[in-house]
Amino acid sequence: MARSAGGTTRLLMVFLLILSCAALLLGIWLVESVPSQAAEVFGPPAPHLGLMQRWNLSLRLLLAQDALTRPADPDGVERKFTVELGEAVDAVAFRMEDEGLIRSSEAFRNFLIYAGLDTGLQAGEYQLSPAWSAVELAYRLQDATPMQIPFVVLAGWRAEEIAAALPTSGLTIAPDAFLRAVKRPAQVDLPEELRGVKRLEGFLYPGTYELKRDTDVNSLLALLTAEFAAQMDADWLAAVEAHGLTLEEAVILASIIEREAVVDEEAPLIASVFHNRLQAGMRLESDPTVQYALGWQETAGTWWKNPLTLDDLRAESLYNTYRNTGLPPGPICNPGQAALQAAAYPAESPYYYFRARCDGSGRHAFAVTFDEHLQNACP
Template sequence: MKRLFVIVLLLLLCGAAFFSVWGVNGIPARAEAAFGAASPNLNPAQRLLLSWRLLRAKESLTSAVNLFAQPVAFRIELGESPVSVAQRLEDGGIISDAAAFRDFLVYAGLDTRLQAGDYHLSPAQPPLMLAYALLDAAPGQVNFAILAGWRLEQIAETLPTSGLEIDPADFLSAARARNLEGYLLPGVYPIPREITAPALLDMLTGAFEAAISEEMRAGFAAQGLSLDEAVALASIVQREISVSDEAPLVASVFVNRLAAGMRLESDTTVQYALGYNAAQDTWWTNPLSVADLETDSAYNTYLYPGLPPGPICNPGLDSLRAVAFPAQTTYYYFRAACDGSGRHNFAETYAEHVQNACP
């Protein structure tokens, strides 16, 4: 019995040692998944220690201090240490944990790359984003981002924390007056802070015009679409896809349905017609109810044939190209795959479409 007890004790000690080593070895991998690659200048012990600290402070590094705060001026003096920068950021209410912020700077190798100069930093941004913003002191401009699939209102919502001196209401008023939904090309743009709403719109529409090549225009024409019609269809494609390489397939379904005189029956057009959903805090209601699908709007492609009166969002180049050069298929239907991948199952007939429903 005594011998059996010793054997069991040894097995327990070995197991504890195994899981202890496994846990230690797993810390750097978990940190890399959460915070990106570690600086190659760190030795294994430094990387392990910083990874452990970052994982403990993950919440403070990935959460903004105040989602409704306005950008504030911040200056890094020439030769100022990362410790001092981090502490002043915390003292100014821009970040919540100076020690964790400094740990991330060292972990990512950013502590030696901070640039002296003037910044406009927003407490509405997570500290991880702020860390990278401190690598480029360009007081005269900001990098303004528009994501593919955003509608005008979503772009306007980013203005207060962008560093640009544009009132969201002024932006929306100017964009709507020019019917620019769909024509603000997604991307990241270096823009002067003092730019006006009309000038910003001119810059974004100029980027759109430059991106639409003659080849793409010929592709639109080959589908029997004007530029405006092509942008409207591309906006629907953009909102339907989660995986960009499916854009030509989704475009082919809508092109085929238009050619056959079928209604597009796209949920995304109903979502656009419904507008902001306060209960869900989103511009894109999901899921849609039966009553939603009966919304009487010219944008509702379940009720009205053909394309909607205009784009429902600002599509990216992948979706625009997909409309110019759709896949050659005989598909008329698609629905989300049941594996959670974001991909779709496509069908030629309604019977096949029904069979593709999730159990």
């Protein structure tokens, strides 16, 4: 009986030893396997995490894998989300869950700590979508660079000046690609009213546009021309036609008015001078048309040479309205609302001449005859 009891004890000890070894092996497997599986799904952990912290977070992430990798709303759209300066990670996570951007604030916070992104959370405004996973959202919050940026087109800019603003705008559109598309807009989805236009100079409506950083050249031009088309209501088109102008001719005239009128309220009176000259068969003799023809001035660093010399006024170009009667072959800039309205609704006046006043106000002195025009010259 004693030997039988001893044998049972030995068997129990062997069993316990085997069980202990199995538990040890299982523990080793869990210690190695859980972080390995987490790394496969969520990427490597932050290097500063200790062994137990890394294992604990890895297990938590695996258990919450669905909440972290599936979007809260696959059909959701982007919306503005602001991270305040000094706002705690927990507070950001709770707000994101409340606003339906993520499924679980706890899982989101654990991932931020696991990936070492909790310390890189930046204050700022973001465009975030619930159609993105929590993992993607975590990385988006590391860059406070706005997803949308303002892009400004000033009234009176020619296409080259718009192109020159692109490199510092935050957009990825190359100036050369922009100018090529302006000259040959075959790939641009133009508004129906502009589909016969061969060049887009003059039809790029000035204003401030909120654009996504990845906006391409064709999308930008489609937006600018769509905004231009939105300004052309039936009354404006009828007024243009009543003056015997086509749409493109009205834009050409507006572009000249834009460059001549320093003060918007003078635009209708300046327009009346050009309308009067066109009806009388006189040359427009507008300095900005010569400036456009001369192009870039390396020494002065401008597209608009000023002052012009007598030799400049003799420049051989179809755009030179000192040499050619009627309108130039195309717009010389991209006019704004005041100039477009003035081209269609000029003031009624007897004037055929105008020149800048000598007081530096930007206003003009108008004259009926050339002799009066000469008398308006500065001393």
